[in-house]
Amino acid sequence: MSRRRGLSPEDRELWSRVARSAIPLHPQRPVLPETAKARPGPSEPDRSPPLAAFGFKPFRVGQIPAPAGSAASVPMPSPAQRLAAQPLRMDAKxxxxxxxxxxxxxxRLDLHGMTLAQAHPALIGFVLSCHTQGRRLVLVITGKGKGDHGPLPTRAGALRHQVPxxxxMPPLGGAVQQVAPAHYRHGGEGAYYVYLRRNG
Structure with missing residues (x-):
């Protein structure tokens, strides 16, 4: 079977009619003459617009690019920064x-070494018990965190981020009046002061 060497005159005429009826995707792109289209040179430079014209930004291999203006392009605030931004719901002094x-x-409750699944019920029981007993200021120690090594991957310091x-949230939100990062003498970044509402 012989190999075809190009378009016949009839095929070329049919193709030119189809090409004339097509709507260009990029009208600003220059239209090349038919002769240049038929025989492009091997070293012809690429004249297509750069990817930046379409909103794409370059990124390194292994890096997932974040959409422009998305929350992922802004660094996440630390738990202490989020707590500092909350309104004061207790006496300022x-x-x-x-x-x-x-x-x-x-x-005090020490959650060191617990998984998220173990820590959540322990925290609920501790806070509700202290609230029932009329205690006002309690300390919850999370540690700064080295990562949760359960079956699913979680970020380092998962307890420190999740406890606030x-x-x-229910059922603790009704008993808790204020949460603040602990002073360094009580654990610093690895612990929280939990100020409870008056019981009854």
Missing amino acids: VHRGMTRGKLAPEA HWLH
């Missing part, structure tokens, strides 16, 4: 003394 480490916690969320 008591809050100042608490965050300076001048108030002694009445009870749990303290503001």
